[in-house]
Every structure is written in structure tokens, then in C-alpha cells.
Amino acid sequence: MFNQYNPDEIRDRARAAFIGMAIGDALGATVEFMTTSEIASKYGTFKDIIGGGWLRLKPGQVTDDTQMALCIARAVVSRQTWALEAVADNFAAWLKSRPVDCGDTCRKGIRAYMLHGTLEMPLNEWDAGNGAAMRMLPVALYSLPDGELLRKYAVEQAHLTHNNPVSDAACICLGEMLHLAICGAEKSRLRRQADGLVARFPTFNFEPYRGLATGYVVDTMQTVFHWFFRGRSFEECLVGAVNQGADADTTGAICAMLAGAYYGMEGIPQRWLKKMDKGVITEIEIVTDKLLAASPLWRAF
Ligand code: MN
Ligand code: MN
16 A cells, blocks of 8 residues: 555655744744734734744744654654653753743643653643644654554653643644645545544534634644635645734644645745754754654555
8 A cells, every 4th residue: 555655755745844844933933922913014914934023033943843843853763763751851851951932831741751750741621732733743754654653652742741632632633634645635635634623522613713823722723724724835824824823833833734744845935945944954854854764654665
């Protein structure tokens, strides 16, 4: 069954997903916590990587979304296996490095690991932020195309900080959509996957779109779905998502990882790629290839 896949196409889509997520993070961070009308009056349509924002970023600088995804990627690449403790160690080292930002639920989970070695936070109905979903991309790459492995790794990495059934469902659905998109599925097929999530958890229903883009994983995924399915290019999907404001770096990162996987490197505007932090892009290219090389799909080629 693996022969239907073209390794060059898959590598291109995987890179575009990871680079896309960093671009979405860097673009959206400028308008994080702004409202749609604040963005509209300041920028018209906001669509350039210029840095600034509440974090006072340099143009092309990424935030916790990309950094935590890289923590997972580095752990898997260096251990050459799924090693949850190595992921937690990297999160801890990252938190100690005084990152530019870190969500409250992530901080609480990482501190629990640092103090008590906790690898699974207790079930908490309030821990339904988007912090576990935003770092799903390396998990999708490393498990490609095995759905069972994907679900195991998705939930394990999520529970380091977020142990919540709604967050888990979002992480798994996002990972499955990434698998499909990287393997070349059409949007209609991706739409069926999103509809499946809505059938099991009606709270994710995104039609009609309510326009909320907060850090609550339900609002985040509604925004991602709305703009990913409505956009006709990588740029349209991402610009739509970040102009909703609120948790714009994270809705941008997630929408752009999906759109990158779907449209490939060809879809990523050069003007955005050129603005990105070179060190981050180089590391992303290296770890993407290594994650793919360690995936069940590559071993079958
Ligand atoms: Mn962030
Ligand atoms: Mn954010």
C-alpha cells in the first residue's frame, strides 16, 4: 500500500507543514490578543511578517508554539524512538531558558514534571486550552501514516500538560488531518475527518462560524477549520485565521501547518519565507527529514 506514496512529495508537504507552522506563529504573534476591529483599523487586512505585538518580537521570530513543537521533534530525533521523558526534559530546559512566552497550563505541567517527575497531569475539565494541539506536528510526522501510533503519541504528549478529553479529541483529529494532507488527500477527505470530530463532540461545530479565536481549543479549532476549508491558497487560509485576532499566533500556527501540508512548499509566499528566522527554518528542515526517516512510512519505502 505504501508504493502509492511519492517520497519527494511527502517530504515537500511535511516541510511545508513545519515551516508553515512557524510562519503562522511569527505572523499571528503580531496581532495576538487584538480584536478583529482593532486589527482592521490598524492594518486593514493584516498580512505581513513585521514582528512587534505584545511580545515585541523581531520580524520572523517564533514563540512557544514553534518552540514546544521543536522540543518534541528534538527529543524524538536524538533518542531515535518515542521518549516521553526526553520530551519533558526538553520542555523543562526550554522553560528554564526564559522563553518569550508560555501558556499557564503548559507552565503548570512542566513545573509538575520538574518538581515531581509527573509525566501525566491529572484529568482536568478546565485544561482545554490549545497548548497540546499546537505542538502536534512532529507527532504526526514521526507516526506517519500509522493512526494507532498517532493516537498513542498524541495523547501522551498532550497529557504532559493538558489532560482533557476535548483537547485530546482535537489533538487526534488534527494529527489525522495532517497524516491525510501530507499523504496527498483532497480537502473533501479532510472535511470528512473534521465532520467526524464534530459528530463525536458537537461543540466543535464551525458552521455557522462564531468568529471566536481564543486559546480555548474549541474556539481555536473552529477558527482553523473555518479558514482552512474556506481558503483557496496557503496565504488565504492563514491570513483569514490571523485576522480573527485573539490567540492569533496559535490559530495561525495550526491553520498554517494544515495548509502547508495541503498546498506544499509551492504555496508558501516567498515574502514570508524570507522574513523568517534562518536558524529556525534550518533546524525545521533538518528535524523534518529526520522525523520522516524514522517514521513507519519511510521504513516501508
Ligand atoms: Mn505563542
Ligand atoms: Mn498563542
